[in-house]
Amino acid sequence: MKTRILIADDHDVVRSGVRTILEAHEGWEVIGEARNGKDAIDQAVATRPDVVILDYGLPLVNGVEATRQIRGRVPGIEVLIFTMHDTDSLIRDVLEAGARGFLLKSDAKQFLVSAVESLAAHKPFFTGKVSEALLETYLSKGTTNASALTSREKAVVQLIAEGKTNKQIADILSVSTKTVETHRALALRKLNLDTTAALIRYAIRNKLVEN
Incomplete structure (x- = not known):
């Protein structure tokens, strides 16, 4: 039985490179590509791949x-977060969201196939490297900053920074x-x-959006 994989990244060259590595592996099939998170969700629910590779x-x-x-809609799908960043807060958010790979x-060249x-x-x-950061995060769990945004608040801040209206964000x-x-109000309060405009600067500074 083939392993079916969905790739989601907004850079064409990254998707192409990942596809090349994966399709060289016998028994694996790339069944789709997505350029944004909404498309990735829609395709994953519709096609039910075994593994989804998601750019953060x-x-x-x-x-x-x-x-x-x-993961909420199709719990059997495994998710690999594929990113340039490895902050403790990002790793924590990824695990809490249900991803089991980072x-x-x-x-990528060394570990993508193994992942x-x-x-x-x-x-x-x-x-x-990520395992060490993960261990440190959980060992210090009781001392994390209480003002840190939740993953849903970060998602809202990201979309605000991308210029979306409240109605568009609600739909997405x-x-x-x-x-x-x-x-939005909670994020503003937590971040003081x-x-x-200040929220957008925060999003850019913390790499929630690309500048």
């Missing part, structure tokens, strides 16, 4: 929120506009900010 910094819906929605793009093999067998995959995240307004 996807437009519309980031990789963490896309993971949450994919791979830095710089490690997909593990996830296809429903086993978690983390490289040594499948929530009410009131919920969007609540998340008072304008949308």
Whole structure:
């Protein structure tokens, strides 16, 4: 039986490179590609691949929120977060969303095949560097900053920074506009900010969107 894989990244060259590596592996089939998080969710639910490779910094819906929605709607799909960033907060968000694999793009040539093999067998995959960060995160769990944004608040902030209206954000995240307004207000309060412009600067500075 073939292992069916969906690739989601907003850069054509990255998707092409990942596809080349995967299709060289006998028994694997890339069944689709997505350029943004919403498309990744829709394709994953429609085609039900074995493994979804998600870039963290996807437009519309980031990789963490896309993971949450994919795993919530089709729990059998395994998700590999594929990113340039490995901050402790990102790793924590990824795990809480339901991803069981995390791979830095710089490690793709060395570990991509191993990562997909593990996830296809429903086993978690983390490289040594990420495993160390993961351990440190959980050991210090009781001392994390209480003002840190939740993954849903980050998703809302990302979409605000991308210029989306409250109604558009509500449609993308499948929530009410009131919920969007609540998340926006909570994010502003937690970050001690008072304008949308300041929120956008925060999103750029913290790599929630690409500058």
